[in-house]
Amino acid sequence: MLLNLLATQFPQHQYLLFNPKPGKLYTPDFANVHEVLPQKTIDKIFRSLWRSKWVIDDLRKYEIDLYHGLSHEIPMGIEKSGIASIVTIHDMFPELYPDNFKAIDLRIYRTKTRFACVNSTRILAISNETKNHIVDIYNINPEKIDVIYQSYDPLFDVIETDENKERVRKKYSLPNEFFLHVGTIIERKNLLNICKAINLIKNEINIPLVVIGKGKEYKEKVKAYIAENNLQNHIILLSDQLAFEGKSSFVPSEAMPAIYQSAKAMIYPSFYEGFGIPVAEGLASGTPVITSAKSCLPEAGGNAAWYVDPSSWEEMAKAFKEIYTNAELVKTMRNKGFEHVKKFSQEKYVSHVMAMYQKTIHEN
Numbered sequence: 001m002l003l004n005l006l007a008t009q010f011p012q013h014q015y016l017l018f019n020p021k022p023g024k025l026y027t028p029d030f031a032n033v034h035e036v037l038p039q040k041t042i043d044k045i046f047r048s049l050w051r052s053k054w055v056i057d058d059l060r061k062y063e064i065d066l067y068h069g070l071s072h073e074i075p076m077g078i079e080k081s082g083i084a085s086i087v088t089i090h091d092m093f094p095e096l097y098p099d100n101f102k103a104i105d106l107r108i109y110r111t112k113t114r115f116a117c118v119n120s121t122r123i124l125a126i127s128n129e130t131k132n133h134i135v136d137i138y139n140i141n142p143e144k145i146d147v148i149y150q151s152y153d154p155l156f157d158v159i160e161t162d163e164n165k166e167r168v169r170k171k172y173s174l175p176n177e178f179f180l181h182v183g184t185i186i187e188r189k190n191l192l193n194i195c196k197a198i199n200l201i202k203n204e205i206n207i208p209l210v211v212i213g214k215g216k217e218y219k220e221k222v223k224a225y226i227a228e229n230n231l232q233n234h235i236i237l238l239s240d241q242l243a244f245e246g247k248s249s250f251v252p253s254e255a256m257p258a259i260y261q262s263a264k265a266m267i268y269p270s271f272y273e274g275f276g277i278p279v280a281e282g283l284a285s286g287t288p289v290i291t292s293a294k295s296c297l298p299e300a301g302g303n304a305a306w307y308v309d310p311s312s313w314e315e316m317a318k319a320f321k322e323i324y325t326n327a328e329l330v331k332t333m334r335n336k337g338f339e340h341v342k343k344f345s346q347e348k349y350v351s352h353v354m355a356m357y358q359k360t361i362h363e364n
Contacts, residue, residue, distance in 0.1 A: 009350050018036045018055055020047035056081050059075075065361050068085070069120070073112045089134055090126055093272060130296065131147050151349035156285050168259060175236070182211075185222060196225075199229050199234075200317040205321055208234050210236045211237050261285045268292070269290065270292050273295050286337060294310060
């Protein structure tokens, strides 16, 4: 998304995408975007080394003014090359929760992320929460770090027609009324406590929870709780339901705005996030959002969301009930949400990134 925005909003610049292999997820489709692949035989054989170190020769060849490592990594030696560099740090989850990672993966993450933070010209953090962790864990000068919030897909800005919402609802066998949770089914996303909240209100407000996301071990733990508490009609794991019906379990992004806008509320009480895009998506959709009072999620939700302690399913249950029964509250949250997500627009996002590029080149 960022490359597309840069190419269209700032067409006066040339953008080179250095890829060890031809891009599958992204193929440049602009006259000012060029994909650069390894050319030397040894670079083609050792593509990971080319990406992590030898690419500097190509950066010099193409007279690159600024290198942007888009995810926690910059080439070794770039700090001595005279080329300005930025690294984007999305989160510090492995540093904060090391027990969730294999020892070798943790060592690789720590080595490359610390190196990038120490040796880049500047750091782009996607939230103040992430910035503070970089400062605390790696002892980085906060003046070196710019916070630039991510944007969300503008698909969520489009208000869907009732006809399209009904079409999507039928296609995915969704109930007439439902609460919504979107996210990978892993422990820090906190689905089990959401299920406990639904269990508290199931006899008072008979509204099921639709869950869009896949998981492994933690998902089995959630399914065991659902079975033990007879919540099969109250918790809908959509991927499982679609697979049972013989349909694809994948829900494409084009269907998500209609699903968000059909939900009575979207809940996202994660224990830790780098930013929390589903919160912004929910607010842009005009859907009341319940989210965590911890981590960076208050940055994503601003004054528009309902905040809960992620450890308290009682607080989640209260939020569900209040939003479901209070039409005036829903109207207020909806209006505040539309206003708050303006700060995450694609135009603001790409302009802030370009301003950071220019500042970094000037400082270098």
